[in-house]
Amino acid sequence: MRGTTRTVAVAGISAAALLLAGCGGGSEDNADTPTKTGGDISVEGCSPQNPLIPSNTSETCGGNVLDLITAKLVSYATKDAKPEMDIAESITTSDNQNFEVKLKKGYKFHDGTEVKSKNFVDAWNYAAYFPNGQGASYFFTPFAGYADLQSVDPDEDGPQKAPEPKAKTMSGLKVVDDYTFTIATSEKVSNLPVRLGYTAFSPLPDSFFADPEAYGKKPIGAGPYEFVSLTPDVDIKLKKFADYAGKDAAKPDNITFKIYADDETAYKDLIAGTIDVMEQVPTSALIGEQWKTDLQDRAATKAVAGITHVGFTKSDPRLANVKVRQAISMAVNREEITDKIFNKGRVAATGWVPPGIDGYAAGACGEACTFDAAKAKTTLAEGGGFTGTLEFAYNNDGGHKEWVEATCNQIKTNTGINCVPRPFVDFSTMLKELESRKFNGMFRLGWQMDYPSIENFLAPLYGTDADSNYQDYSSPAFDKLLGDAAADGDPASSNSKYQEAEKLLGTDLPTMPMWYTARQTGWSDKVNTVEVDAFGVPDYGNVTLK
Numbered sequence: 251m252r253g254t255t256r257t258v259a260v261a262g263i264s265a266a267a268l269l270l271a272g273c274g275g276g277s278e279d280n281a282d283t284p285t286k287t288g289g290d291i292s293v294e295g296c297s298p299q300n301p302l303i304p305s306n307t308s309e310t311c312g313g314n315v316l317d318l319i320t321a322k323l324v325s326y327a328t329k330d331a332k333p334e335m336d337i338a339e340s341i342t343t344s345d346n347q348n349f350e351v352k353l354k355k356g357y358k359f360h361d362g363t364e365v366k367s368k369n370f371v372d373a374w375n376y377a378a379y380f381p382n383g384q385g386a387s388y389f390f391t392p393f394a395g396y397a398d399l400q401s402v403d404p405d406e407d408g409p410q411k412a413p414e415p416k417a418k419t420m421s422g423l424k425v426v427d428d429y430t431f432t433i434a435t436s437e438k439v440s441n442l443p444v445r446l447g448y449t450a451f452s453p454l455p456d457s458f459f460a461d462p463e464a465y466g467k468k469p470i471g472a473g474p475y476e477f478v479s480l481t482p483d484v485d486i487k488l489k490k491f492a493d494y495a496g497k498d499a500a501k502p503d504n505i506t507f508k509i510y511a512d513d514e515t516a517y518k519d520l521i522a523g524t525i526d527v528m529e530q531v532p533t534s535a536l537i538g539e540q541w542k543t544d545l546q547d548r549a550a551t552k553a554v555a556g557i558t559h560v561g562f563t564k565s566d567p568r569l570a571n572v573k574v575r576q577a578i579s580m581a582v583n584r585e586e587i588t589d590k591i592f593n594k595g596r597v598a599a600t601g602w603v604p605p606g607i608d609g610y611a612a613g614a615c616g617e618a619c620t621f622d623a624a625k626a627k628t629t630l631a632e633g634g635g636f637t638g639t640l641e642f643a644y645n646n647d648g649g650h651k652e653w654v655e656a657t658c659n660q661i662k663t664n665t666g667i668n669c670v671p672r673p674f675v676d677f678s679t680m681l682k683e684l685e686s687r688k689f690n691g692m693f694r695l696g697w698q699m700d701y702p703s704i705e706n707f708l709a710p711l712y713g714t715d716a717d718s719n720y721q722d723y724s725s726p727a728f729d730k731l732l733g734d735a736a737a738d739g740d741p742a743s744s745n746s747k748y749q750e751a752e753k754l755l756g757t758d759l760p761t762m763p764m765w766y767t768a769r770q771t772g773w774s775d776k777v778n779t780v781e782v783d784a785f786g787v788p789d790y791g792n793v794t795l796k
Contacts, residue, residue: 286794286795287501287502287794288501288502288503288795289502289503289504289795290502290503290504290505290506291502291504291505291506291526291527291776291777291790291793291795292505292506292507292508292524292525292526293505293506293507293508293525293526293527293528293529293788293790294507294508294510294513294516294520294525294527294528294529295311295314295315295485295486295507295508295509295510296310296311296509296510296647296648296676296677296678297311297482297483297509297676297677297678298311298312298315298480298486298678299311299312299677299678299681299682300312300385300466301463301465301466301467302315302316302319302466302467302469302477302480303384303462303465303466303469304316304320304373304377304386304449304450304451304452304454304469304471305373305376305377305384305385305386305387305450305452306383306384306385306386306466307385307386307449308385308386308450308717308718309677309678309681310698310787311677311678313449314507314529314787314790315477315486315488315507316449316452316469316471317449317473317787318473318474318475318488318500318505318790318791319360319469319470319471319473319475319476319477319488320449320452320469320471320472320473321336321337321357321365321452321453321471321472321473321474321494321496322336322337322446322447322448322449322451322452322453323335323336323337323338323341323351323353323370323443323446323447323451324336324338324341324443324444324446324447325447325496325498326447326701326702326783326784326785327784328781328783328784328789328792329783329784330784331555331699331701331702331783331784331785332702333443333444333447333701333702336447336496337353337354337357337365337453337472338351338352338353338354338446339352339353339354339429340352341443341446343442343443345438346438346439346440346442346737346739347434347435347437347438347439348432348433348434348435349432349433349434349435349442349443350426350430350431350432351367351370351430351431351432351433352429352430353365353366353367353428353429353430354429354495355429356495357472357495357496358472358493358495359453359455359470359471359472360470360471360472360476360477360491361455361457361470362493363455363456363457365453365472366428366429367425367426367427367428367429367430367431368425368428368431369453369454369455369456370431370451370453371419371423371424371425371431372454372459373452373453373454373458374390374393374420374423374451375399375418375419375420375423376454376458376459376462377389377390377450378390378393378396378399378420379399379415379418380399380400380401380412380415381401381412381414381415382462384450385717386448386449386450386717387717388710388713388715388716388717388718389445389448389450389451389710389717390420390450391713392435392436392437392439392442392736393420393422393423393433393434393435393436394420394421394422394434394435394436395417395419395420395421395422395423395436396420396422396436397436398415398416398417398420398421399415399416399417399418399419399420400415401413401414401415421434422434422435422436437733437736437737438736438737438738438739439736439737440736440737440738440739440741440744441703441705441736441744444701444702444703445700445701445703445706447701448700448701449700450700452471453472455470457470458470467480472494472495473491473494473496474490474491474494474496474498474499474500474791475488475489475490475491475500475505475791476488476489476490476491478504482509483509483511484508484509485506485507485508485509486506486507486509487504487505487506487507488504488505488506488507489503489504489505490502490503490504498791498792500791500792501791501792501793501794502790502791502793502794502795505790505791508525510647511647511675511676512646512647513528513530513531513532513647513648513649514532514534516528516532517531517532517535517772520545520772520773520774521544521545523774523775523776525774526773526774526776526777526793527771527772527773527774527777527780527788527790527793528771528772528773529769529771529782529786529787529788530649530769530770530771531545531549531770531771531772532649533591533592533649533650533651533652533653534649534652535770536591536592536593536595536770537593538593539593541770541772544772545772545773548772548773548774548775549770549771549772549773550770550771550779550780550782551595551768551769551770551771552768552769552771552782552786553597553605553606553766553767553768554698554767554768554769554782554783554784554785554786555604555606555607555698555699555702555767555784555785555786556604556696556697556698556699556766556767556785556786557599557602557603557604557696557697557707557763557764557765557766557767558596558599558694558695558696558763558764558765558767559599559602559694559695559696559697559761559762559763559764560642560657560692560693560694560695560761560762560764561692561693561694561695561720561721561760561761562575562578562692562721562759562760562761562762563687563689563690563691563692563693563720563721564721564722564723564760565687565688565689565690565722566690566691568636568637568638568640568690569636569691569692571633571634572633572757572758572759573629573630573632573633573634574630574633574634574635574636575618575759575762576618576629576633576759577626577627577629577630577633577665578626578630578640578661578665578667578692578762579615579618579619579759579762580617580618580620580621580622580623580625580626580629580664581621581623581626581660581661581663581664581665582621582657582660582661582762582764583621583660584598584599584619584621584764584765585598585621586621586660587653587656587657587660587764587765588765590656591652591653591656592653592765595768595770596765596766596767596768597765597766597768598619598764598765598766599615599619599763599764599765599766600612600613600614600615600619600763601613601614601615601619601752601755601756601763602614602615602707602708602711602712602752602755602761602763603704603707603708603748603752604707604766604767605766606784607699607702607703607704607707608702608703608704608741608745609704609744609745609748609749610704611749611752614749614752614753614755614756615755615756615759615762615763616756618756618759618762619762619763623663623664626664626665627664627665627666630665630666630667636665636667638668639668639669639670640661640667640668640669640670640691640692641670641671641672641689641690641691641692642654642657642658642669642670642671642672642691642692642693642694643672643673643674643680643683643684643689643691643692643693643694644671644672644673644674644680644693644694645673645674645675645676645677645679645680645694646673646674646675646676647675647676647677648677650694651671651673654671654694655671657669657764658670658671672691680693684720685720687722693720694764695720695761696767697711697718698767698785698786698787699784699785702784704745704748704749704752705732705735705736705748708732708748708751708752708755709732711761712725712728712755712760713728713729713732714726714729721760721761723755723758723760723761725754725758727754728751728754728755728758731747731748731750731751731754732748732751734747735747735748735751767786769782769786771788773788773793775796776795776796777793777794777795777796778793778794778795778796780793
């Protein structure tokens, strides 16, 4: 089935109890075949940060679920993330600024209504309209008229309200007929069709606009799975959508995302066969390659398009001097951590764009990502030093404790800074703390690509006011390079501009890259080999039972 999209800040994993139904369902295949579709599977899940609205879900806990529920104009191939038409019959342009979208007929939402042009246009206007407070609003920035839907709170969450925006709909979106609509962007955007498979660009049924709050509790999409229920801290249940019109029909009848509080418990359940798929085995199981012993032929490792980085909060004046940030980064021996903590299961990063992404160039971070304890000390002194305690935030439900402690120890040893890990109970709680902008110090985050483009590793994370720019980085030069690159219709020239932008990050160091992502995924003996897509997510909808 289609490869899912998703993500943003890589989450961790989690777990809880609850269980799942056993095997069941009928087989749609010949009885002589070794595999069968249908049946029930349970997989590791975690707690979504927000209600399940596509334009307000930019983390993996909710995103992995929504990617099974929603269908978009474009989907991405499981193997290599190659964009393919899904609901779109075609997306055409002659100038990379004016696009015509034609829809296939017959796609239905789970409430039985047909997907039409207005379901995209209305959904995207809702996402972009500032008063609606959608976290993925930033992804609609290129559309003509986006700025007219924005407003500014004069006292930032103070008693005064932000004035009403100039408009409620973007001038760049026009419904031509039920199956045709047009998109105009304010500047040329050469990779716009590639972006449109991201979850934020999902269509919404008419019923959403009558009661968005109710939708967030019971989302309705046009994807292969229908939402059944969400029990907080326990599970999220989905069932196959009988009228799914896409080319890649789902295989399991039912999927339960069991919500875990820690990945160690999830791993024990995987070994015991209580759950069937675990996206990433815990760090502790990588030591001595214990996971291969535990799971044997029920596990696989795959390099995926993702990166782990450490952000520096802009509100902390002690981190304002770039030399202090450089010193901290130089003090970290990434190779030692990836070797000893992850048993070579990660690749030390030298920049912000991982290998495998068109436009990748090694070394953008420069000497700041090269371990040099002596230079770290002299650089810290040049930056004025650091006083007090440096807190390093991480979510406790994602298997990050070991490497965060190791990183803190290296910083303390190599610079003298009193680095202290600060665990948050789960990823959702940590994100809310970061969004409050009340946290000082450093924080760990990861990024799993939303769509296959070098732009996706730069703009949503480091563009001024981008929704996942938790470090509040802002550089007019960086923003201009992003704009110039997006407008450049020549792929090679465009990538060159993106690479220039990435080098600026090496100069300003708003975050320090740590390593490129690889997935060590495991599954139960109830299911056949599980494929992991290029985004690093198991292809849950294509899992077959033995």
